Amino acid sequence: MTEKTDIVVTLDDVTFSWAAADIPLFEKVNLNFPNGSTACLIGPNGSGKTTMMELILGWRRAVSGSIRLEGRTISSIPSRERGRMMALVPQEERLPFSYSVLEYVLLGRAPYLPPLAAPGKPDRELALEALDRVGIVHLSHRAVPRLSGGEKRMVLITRALVQEPRILLLDEPANHLDPANRERVMDILDNLKSSGITLIISSHEPDMVTRLADWVILLHAGRKPVMGSSNAMIVPEKLSELYGVKVKIIEAEGRRIILWGK
Amino acid sequence: MIPIIENRSRRVLRNAGLAAALIAVFTLSLLWGRYPHVGFTSLSVLSTDALARALVWNIRLPRALIAVMLGASLAAAGTILQTVLGNPLVEPGLLGVSQGAAFGAALAILLAGGVYWSIPVSASVFGLSGLALSWFLARKIRYGGSILRLVLAGVVVSAFFSSGLGVLKYLADPRSELPDITFWLMGGLTSADWPSVGRTAPPVILTLALTFLVRWRINLLALDDRSAFALGSNPGRERLALVVLSVIAVAAVTATAGIISWVGLLVPHVARKLEGADTARSLPLSMILGAMFVLVCDDIARGLLTGEIPLGLLTALGGALLFALLMTREERPLKG
Numbered sequence: 155m156t157e158k159t160d161i162v163v164t165l166d167d168v169t170f171s172w173a174a175a176d177i178p179l180f181e182k183v184n185l186n187f188p189n190g191s192t193a194c195l196i197g198p199n200g201s202g203k204t205t206m207m208e209l210i211l212g213w214r215r216a217v218s219g220s221i222r223l224e225g226r227t228i229s230s231i232p233s234r235e236r237g238r239m240m241a242l243v244p245q246e247e248r249l250p251f252s253y254s255v256l257e258y259v260l261l262g263r264a265p266y267l268p269p270l271a272a273p274g275k276p277d278r279e280l281a282l283e284a285l286d287r288v289g290i291v292h293l294s295h296r297a298v299p300r301l302s303g304g305e306k307r308m309v310l311i312t313r314a315l316v317q318e319p320r321i322l323l324l325d326e327p328a329n330h331l332d333p334a335n336r337e338r339v340m341d342i343l344d345n346l347k348s349s350g351i352t353l354i355i356s357s358h359e360p361d362m363v364t365r366l367a368d369w370v371i372l373l374h375a376g377r378k379p380v381m382g383s384s385n386a387m388i389v390p391e392k393l394s395e396l397y398g399v400k401v402k403i404i405e406a407e408g409r410r411i412i413l414w415g416k
Numbered sequence: 417m418i419p420i421i422e423n424r425s426r427r428v429l430r431n432a433g434l435a436a437a438l439i440a441v442f443t444l445s446l447l448w449g450r451y452p453h454v455g456f457t458s459l460s461v462l463s464t465d466a467l468a469r470a471l472v473w474n475i476r477l478p479r480a481l482i483a484v485m486l487g488a489s490l491a492a493a494g495t496i497l498q499t500v501l502g503n504p505l506v507e508p509g510l511l512g513v514s515q516g517a518a519f520g521a522a523l524a525i526l527l528a529g530g531v532y533w534s535i536p537v538s539a540s541v542f543g544l545s546g547l548a549l550s551w552f553l554a555r556k557i558r559y560g561g562s563i564l565r566l567v568l569a570g571v572v573v574s575a576f577f578s579s580g581l582g583v584l585k586y587l588a589d590p591r592s593e594l595p596d597i598t599f600w601l602m603g604g605l606t607s608a609d610w611p612s613v614g615r616t617a618p619p620v621i622l623t624l625a626l627t628f629l630v631r632w633r634i635n636l637l638a639l640d641d642r643s644a645f646a647l648g649s650n651p652g653r654e655r656l657a658l659v660v661l662s663v664i665a666v667a668a669v670t671a672t673a674g675i676i677s678w679v680g681l682l683v684p685h686v687a688r689k690l691e692g693a694d695t696a697r698s699l700p701l702s703m704i705l706g707a708m709f710v711l712v713c714d715d716i717a718r719g720l721l722t723g724e725i726p727l728g729l730l731t732a733l734g735g736a737l738l739f740a741l742l743m744t745r746e747e748r749p750l751k752g
Contacts, residue, residue: 213642237648248640250502251693257635264636265648272632272696317647 162321162352163210168219170202170209177286177376179205181245182219185371185381187321192343192353193381194363197373198397203356206373207323210354211242225322237265241319243310245326252297255290255309256281262316279314284315288342305337311342322346324355340365364388365408372396388412434704438484445480445715446472454719479608481491483714484707485620486605486669487679491706492624493662494680495687495699500655501563502639507681508666510576511566512573513660516546517670519577522584522597529593535600536615536671542577543667547660549573562641562652580662603674603728605714612672618670624659624703634658674700676728678735679706685742709734 165185171178179202187193195203208214209221212228221228223239230342231239241262242313245298249258256278263277271280290308293301298309307327314322327343343366346351357363363370363384370387372380380387388410394401402413447456451471461468493508508514520542521535528534553569560568588594627634636644637655645650670676687702713730 172671208642211642211646213645233645233650234648237646240646242643242646244640244643246645247643248502250504251499251638251688253638253693254634257692257694261635261647264633267632269633270629395656 158190161186162189162224163354164220164222164225165209166220166222168209168216168221170205170214170216174217177258178217179376180209181378183379185379187352187354187369190350190352191368192347192355192366193369193371194367194384195354195356195371195373196358196360196363196396201373201375203373204325205357206371206379207242207325207354211240211323212236213293234265237317239319239400240321240323241314241317242391243307243322243327245308245329246306249299253297254295255285255298255301256311258298259285259313259316262313281312281316284312287345288312288315289338294340304331306366307331307335307339311339314345319351321352321354324353326356326358328357328359360388360393360412364412427691431700433706438704438711440709441711442480442484445483445711448715449476449718450722475716476492478610478613479605479714479718480711481613482605482608482616482669483674484713486673486676487683487706487708487710488624488703489620489665489669489706490676490679490710491683491687491702492627492699493666495684495695495702496627496634496658496662497680498684499634499695500658501567502638503563503567504685504702505681506567507677508662509675509677509680511570511705512546512550512576512577513543513576513663513666514670514675515577515581516545516549517543517599517667518675519599521671522581522588523601525596526584536612537573539671540667543670544663546573546577547663549576551656578699599726600674601728602726603676603731604717604724604726605673608672608726612734612747616668618673620665623665623668627658627661627665628700628703630658631699632694634682634695634699635693636692638695644679673741674728676710676731677733678739679710682735682739682742683709685739689742 160253163186165183168180168183169178195206197203205214211215212231214219214377215229221313223231223236228236238350239269259281260273260277263273263281266277282291282294282299285294288308288311290312293305293309298306301309311324311327328339331339341357343353347366353366355362355366367384369381370384372379372387372392380413388403393412397414399415404411404413437578444456449457449471451457452461452465454469457472462472482659490508494506497506497508497510498504520540521527522540523539523542524534524538528538528599550566550573553572554562554565556691557565557568559565585594585597588597633649633654635657636647636649637651639647641651666680682707684698684702687698687705691697691701710731713734717727717730
């Protein structure tokens with residue numbers, strides 16, 4: 155057996171570049187994401203956090219190397235089955251039409267429905283239940299384009315939950331949110347974490363990392379990603395090297411707080 | 417809790433009402449005309465007058481059938497193209513199809529003047545090649561996302577065919593061929609007969625039935641490609657399939673009716689206003705409304721004056737007015 159069953163996502167010698175002639179963004183990267191763990195990708199702008207997510211999603215193809223989900227090469231998994239395994243919460247999404255929140259969230263059932271079917275009553279109940287869990291059931295009949303940024307993010311998270319994935323990718327889930335909404339997202343993620351889903355989160359906010367992550371992956375532009383436990387990675391030397399600014403970490407009320415700059 | 421059931425039964429009622437309205441408009445269209453005198457032909461006239469019966473059977477019925485197919489196809493294609501290209505201003509005329517078909521029809525009028533089947537065949541071939549050229553060109557464009565590329569390519573191909581059409585008009589005999597070309601470009605159902613119903617119905621019924629069956633899944637393509645992919649779809653392949661289906665339906669009706677504008681732009685907007693964006697509901701509604709709109713416009717086209725008014729002029733006039741009305745009205749809050 156080449157694959158340990160407790161590893162759900164494996165990157166094996168993955169190399170990726172935007173064009174054949176370019177210097178690779180990732181070169182021979184090896185990473186393993188344990189089942190049920192929470193991993194955070196951190197790094198400065200342009201270090202490839204979103205690209206790394208898109209590679210794991212299968213949306214971008216690696217130039218060489220292989221990416222495996224539960225031991226199977228990603229490109230060999232049929233689309234609908236892949237949609238049942240893994241969901242993505244993007245930062246934002248183009249939406250030219252006035253879908254209601256419920257209609258929008260129901261799109262998350264697509265991987266479970268045959269091509270000619272529409273969501274039925276059980277799907278609707280599941281969607282309403284998920285909306286309730288995220289605390290936005292009162293928005294069910296509002297038009298998505300008219301929601302605030304924070305509400306839209308909650309809707310995207312709910313749609314991913316309705317997909318009932320075993321692996322959930324979240325791209326900067328707390329970006330541009332006010333403190334109250336950020337706390338709500340943190341609570342939701344905390345609940346998901348305890349429910350046993352594998353979470354892969356990209357984040358600019360080391361605060362989210364220190365509270366949630368079991369594993370941290372540091373992405374330096376043009377260098378090999380480094381993966382380690384949260385305690386080993388969230389230390390002043392590593393962070394200041396990663397972002398190129400001075401970093402100090404203090405503890406207050408049982409939480410580690412990162413101070414940037416002088 | 418949200419009263420889903422109540423909304424559902426209300427929706428079923430409304431759809432049944434709309435279908436009944438379409439049947440009523442269709443039946444009245446068969447009775448409406450200028451023989452034996454202007455107005456609705458009474459049933460007693462039909463039972464005594466053999467000419468009136470022949471008129472209804474051989475002229476009004478095939479014409480109404482083509483009008484229904486024309487309206488449903490243009491509206492369905494509009495809904496699908498707007499959704500899968502993520503642009504509410506797209507209509508079937510985009511992507512080079514209409515201009516290609518117009519060029520093809522003009523070419524047939526010039527080269528094969530009298531042969532009746534040459535116009536629909538040539539219009540279909542050039543309409544579909546307009547799409548193929550747009551698609552091919554879009555793959556070569558190195559700018560923007562996949563949807564922008566396709567729209568840009570459609571603009572280029574349309575311009576190419578419309579300049580070709582200009583050349584053909586310049587070459588055409590101004591006494592015989594040019595009026596034929598101009599009349600065809602304005603669109604109309606004067607040539608509708610049973611053979612044209614036979615030609616149009618199979619591709620239209622097939623493509624509309626297929627799009628009807630996948631009507632919910634079309635929603636996925638309104639999202640970013642990456643999000644659609646994450647939801648377990650194959651956005652590139654599914655979008656291509658839906659675009660091709662819509663264009664086949666449009667080419668089939670355009671071959672008989674000429675260029676009918678505004679239906680594909682206006683009707684999907686009305687349907688979305690009434691039923692929301694979900695294509696599971698807005699696509700069937702769009703088909704019914706499109707059929708009714710074109711039926712009524714054609715009734716006016718053939719019955720209002722002693723001469724025939726080009727149908728394309730009426731749909732453009734009515735469509736533009738309704739569109740302006742719709743866009744300036746206050747939007748109602750969304751309901752389930």
